[in-house]
Amino acid sequence: MKNQWDIDMKNDRIVAYLPNLFQEEVDKLVEMIKKDSPGKVIIYTTDKDSPKLKDCGLSLEAQMSGFFAGNNAYIYTCYLNEERSLSKSSLENIEVLTAVRQDKKDLAICSHDYPISLIKDNEFEDLANLYRKVFPVYPTNVYDPTYLRESKDTNYIFIVAKDKGKIIGAASAMDTGYQSAEITDCAVDPNYRGKNILHFIIMELENALLKRGINNAFSITRAKSVGMNMTVKRLGYHFEGTLTNNCIISSGYEDMNIWTKNLVKNDGC
Template sequence: MKTTQPIPHNISYEVDEFNSRIKLMHYNKDYVEALLAHLEELAKEKDIGKVMIYANPEDVSFFEKLGFQREGEISGFFQGEPACILSRFLEDERAVQKDEQKKDQIVEMAEQADPVAERPALDSRYQLRHADKEDAEQLAELYKLVFKTYPTPIHDSEFIRQCMDQDVYFTVVTDRGQIVSSASADVFSRYQSAEITDCATHPDYRGKGMLSAIIYDLEQRMRELGIPYLFSLTRAVSTGMNMVIARRGFEYKGRLIQNSHIAGQFEDMNIWAKNLIEDSNR
């Protein structure tokens, strides 16, 4: 489980042992060098291989001089201001990106795909709806089927219920009452942004536009809540998921190397971001 550790001087960080990473979300530059030394000691103690910083753009060069490398940015993450993500790898093998050319080709293909401006029409046998706590067991079973491992305990129905109490909104597609596709919007209300995540479709139902329809619905829900900035982290090896998110108008913003433990191993994650305000004005 991940835990967020608040400490003085408006500093907060998240220790995520399952994904073997520490994320520094808020910092004070007057204390940051001592803080980073503390985080690296904590990482060594817990055998964590990656320390990440969500930095203000003007601080990027400062952190680069301290040995961090820029991996990308989440546009609009901090109430409309970008979060530049920099990382220091504490294990050499953790910094290795495999099949970089193939992953770059997937991004290029996704960026060239025709956009999907409207919600795709689904076959009449399928129903798109908002999920509630009564769906937690079905959701957990779907995620168990699709993902051998996942960055959060999404295989646990109780965890899903807790998420629903903490500004995580699920939309699903059902076939005769059975959930066959799902995704969520995880709202960071403090920052006025949300992550499109937990995207999964039963293998027998892929290629039917379900996730695209779900993401369209989640975008509408975020508009209604007044959340203008969205982002998504997609598996860099997944052609389908990168295509789906790019066709919904998300823009590629970089790649996080060996960032998330998913499908049984650490995987590179592509950053995609979307500004709903700009999208509405087009």
């Protein structure tokens, strides 16, 4: 498994996926922190490598089961900006998780009336319009049809729901390159919410991932969003921690919850 680095200037952070944390990687991390002074550093690594990160001043913030080809990823972070380390919604986050954990809804009785399918090449403008309508701010450029099309041609799967040919709901699965995938870019037109559309879109994404030999999925959800956290919890995802002020979405930097699912052991509702 290859190590991957990302200097994410838009979200003022360095994100690295380091299944093999050699000393040269540690030295590189120290140099990047000195050079770029990011507000936040996020490192995904394995448990055996974690002491090296602790020595660099990072601490465990969350984990992600199955991320590295079925093995757990441990997410270590540090904050070079003190304000970035302080959650603006910690109490609200707790209230959301409490409500989600108390939910007992049975998805087996849910239904919907809209066709769900893989996106077609001529539908990316319509998909971009949906994202423009739903997200005033977003960490990636989902407003650009060209960006979306290029994503689909590289490591993304897009599933959409339509009403009379118009896209009214969508989500994607991003192949991490580590035999795991992120369920992301989830959106439903406000006029169609409350109809369980997203549940069925994600279930189709999970089926598509299994066909590609990807058995572990995860979702990084806005900690303040009752709806999105409820959706993945009902679909059998398990909460594994909160990333403070992780990225810019909707109202600025927001806390994000980690949810994971083994698609083979828990592959449906």
